[in-house]
Structures are given as C-alpha cells and as structure tokens.
Amino acid sequence: MTVDATDPKPALANRMVVPEREPEVAPATAPPTRLAAREFHLYYGAHHALKGITLEIPSGSVTAIIGPSGCGKSTLLRSFNRMNDLIPGVRTQGGLAVSGVDVMAPSMDVVDLRRRVGMVFQRPNPFPKSIFENAAFGLRMQGMNDREALAQRVEAGLRRAALWDEVKDRLDRSALQLSGGQQQRLCIARCLAVEPEVILMDEPASALDPTATARIEDLVRELRGRYTIVVVTHNMQQAARVSDFTAFLLQGELVEHGDTRRLFTSPRQKLTEDYITGRFG
C-alpha cells in the first residue's frame, strides 16, 4: 500500500510514541508496519554493537536514524538487508522483520530480500559501466534481457531519481563521467529500477556538496509514500528536513524514537536533548 505524499503524517503505530497533535485529517487506516525490530541484538565477535533494539517503521514513511559515530546506526540499517552477513564473526539475537517476514530466519532467501530492500551507500558507487547498464544491473541479474522492457524500467528508475533529463542523451556513456551528485542519484535510480519496497540509505549525502545534498534531500521527500525509506545521517538538520520519524541511537541502544518534529522540539529523554542541542557527539 502506498501513501500519497501530500497526506499529513500518518498516525504512529509505535507504542513508544504518542502523537503530539491529532492529524488534521485522520487516515482511514494506519499504514502497516513495514520494518520491525524486536529486542534485536548484534555482536561483532565480543563487541556488543546493538543492544536490544525494538522499533517499528510504518510503510511509506521516512525514518532518520541519528546518533554519534560508532553508535550502531549503520549496523542497524545494514541488518535489514542482511548486509552484515559479509562481515565475519557477526552474531544476532532477537527478531527483525520486513513486511512481517523474519529476516534472520535461516530459510530467508537473502537475494530476494535484497531485491525488496534496496540500499544506497555513503559514497556513490556506480559500476564502471554505462549509465544504462548501471540502472539496468539489478534487472539483468534477475534475468531480464528484453531490451525494450529494460529500457522502460531504466527510464522509470532514472525519472524517479530525477536524473533522466540530465542523462537521457548519453545513456551509453560511462557512469564515472557523471558528477558525484549525479552518480549518487544514479545509484538511487539503480536501486529504484528493481522496484524495492524499502530503501535503506547510509549517509547518502555525506560525500556530496551542499547543492547535490539538497537534490538528494528533495528526492527523498519525493519518494516518500511510494517507498519506505530509512536514512542514516549524522546531520541533524538533514534528519529534521527529510524525515517523518527519527530514531536516536547511542552506544548500541535506542534512546528515543518518534515523530521527528516532536523529537527535535521536545525530546523525552535527557540524552536526546543533550545530543540534539550539541552537548556531546
């Protein structure tokens, strides 16, 4: 189910949060939970990186995860598409669900999971291939070879990533010739072409200049509703600008999670207040 981007912020399903104000028009039904963590623990060897995270992320929302370096933001993000599998010595405990399906189950098809939960990385990482082949990569890996169908999906992805007009005349040129901001939007287009339900973004603008950053933020706002987006950022202004909900992590623990405006204006936890007012971190 999708939520129109012009809708007011959907009511929260999260029991930790009480909405501060009633939405002007109450949605007919609360959006279903897309991502959920239940008492989720993660260890890198002996290091306890995530300590009993419990949160729910409603479908179609944008959630920002903030916190100081090393607090486990990226680790939590990368748990949702099992990217941490690549790191030897990782153990987990507790539950993690995408659309109600247990992500950590041994029977989980990780390839299928990653098609449904896309990811955008900190540094733009296009493949040294043409712009077209970058956008088509995920589809080709699914076995799609029909030139016509590929072209359609590639165009749709590039349009949604607000890159189409800039690259439509040079789809066969190397993606490495694009600027950093364009490369990052290409990485988003590449992810969108696969038509995921969820997009995980790991500090997607931290390697970009302010103009390119603003375009990425615009894009996140445009994609809101159609996709469930989780953005890790250490930039609190960015979190405030783009997200509906914010989760604050500190040393592997979820300190506070709630409506972004409420969390930034009247944090419930002293630690949150200290962090957002710049007293540490």
Added chain:
Amino acid sequence: MSSAGLSLPGLPPLVRRRRTDFTGGAFTALSGLAALLIVAMVAVIVGEIAWNGAPTVTWEFLTAVPRHGMTQGGIFPAIYGTLLLVVLMVVALVPFGVGAAIWLHLYAAQDAWFTRAVRFAVHNLAGVPSIVFGLFGLGFFVQFVGRTIDRTLGLDVVWGQPALIWAALTLALLNLPVVIVTTEEALRTVGRDQREASLALGATRWQTVRHVLLPQALPGILTGAILAVARGAGEVAPILFTGAAYFLPFLPKAPTDQFMELGYHVFVLATQSPDVDATRPLLFGTVLVLLALTFLLNLTAILLRARLRARLLGRT
C-alpha cells in the same frame, strides 16, 4: 654547488650536520650507481645480442628447419613449439589460477585451517626451484598420469612419455602462484563498495563475481598472465624432462608429441654442438628471437591491459 647548498627557493637553507651530509651524499651516489648498473647491464646484454644476432635473423632463419647438425638452417620448429607451449600453458593456468584466487578471496572462511593451508602451499610453491618442478612433472604427469591413461585405454606408450601437454602443465604449475597472488590482489583492489553495491541490488555471489569483480579485476589478472608468459617462454628446467626435444624432424601435431623450444634450443646450441664456431651466429640469432618473442608477448598484453583500464575508467 656544494652538497650542503641544497635549498628550495623562498625557504631558508637547511642547516644540517656535516656527517649527515656526507652519509647522505654517499648513499645517494651508491644508490644512483646501482640504478645505473642495471641500465648498463641491460644495455650490454641487449646490445651484444642484437649486434651479433641481427645479421643471422633473416626470413629464412625464422621459417626454416635446422640443418647439418644444427650448424645451418633456421629455428622455425623451436619458435612454433614455444608459442604452442605458452598458449597451452595459459589455457591450463589462467582458469585454474583465477578460480583458486576467487575461492580464496570470496568463498573461503579466512581463518579456517584449510584456507591457511592453501595459502601456505601457494607461497611455498612460489619458492620451489624450477628444476624441482621439472622432476615433479616427469614423475607425476609423465610417469603417473600419462602411464595411467595408457594403461586404462590399453594403449602402448602414447601419453606415458615426455610430451607437449605435460611440459605445458608443468610450466602452468610453476606459474600458478604468480597468477593466484596477482589475481587475488586484483580482486582485493576492486573494493568492498562495488561488491556491496552488487549484492545489495539482489545479485547472487556468483553474479557479483562474474559481472562486477572479474571485469574490474581483469587488468590485474592480465598482469599475472603477462608475468607467467614472460617466465614460461624462457624457462628451460621444467620442460627439460617433460617434453622438450633436442631435435625433431617434424612439427608437433598432437598434445602427446614432443616439441622443440627456443630456450632449450639455446641450451642445446651452446653445449651440444659438434662445431662451436659454426653454431655461434645461430646461437645469437636464437637468443635474439627468444628475447623479441617474450618482448612482443609482453607488449601485446600490456597494450591490452591499458585498453581495458581505459575502458573501466570510462575514457573511451
């Protein structure tokens, strides 16, 4: 200019103690001399060979067979044998070496005892003298594998004798560590972000290897192959017992045939000739051809690598 007068424009001259200056100056001179010596040695070797060999290298020399107890005629069988040997070696070596490197880099549990044993074996293999590879080739490929094939197929002696295929396999084994190490290094430089990008888009591990890692590692893999070819074309010891022939009146037609080879031919001309003076021009010519062939093989591979790199960087 004194040795202490070194200074950058706009900066005050560096004040140093004299002793350091002397040591530094002496070291600079010594290391410069060492570098010069290398250039000089190469110049002398190549110059000597080119000077003495060039008159011999005619079209006839390249296309004719040896005659009159190898005091006349050409070296075509040796050129042909060398090319065949190198091609066969690469065909056997590259898939095996690249496969092993992919396994080591991507699939192996890095701290498992088996992985460590494989790495240990690869590094030790690199230190084994080439003559030992030759003896191993004779014992393993010729006498064990070859004879087993003959016995199983009920043949007389067909596979169980020194042959082109066994020489190529022995050479491949000799060069295996080079290819494994360079390929693994090349895979490592592709970087985690490319691998993650591919996996995050729902590519399987094999698809990631096939469509992302290998294409980007190709220039590096090629470097390994270049080193192997350059070494393979010149190594005599590994093929001495496994397939190289002193003289053959015919060209090898099957992998079970013996063959003539340039490096071995040089050895034969230098040590086994009935008439040393008559052989000498041929010897220089053969060495020149061997050098030129190695150089050409290298050059081709280097150009190919440069083109691949340019394409990866989006410059074409």
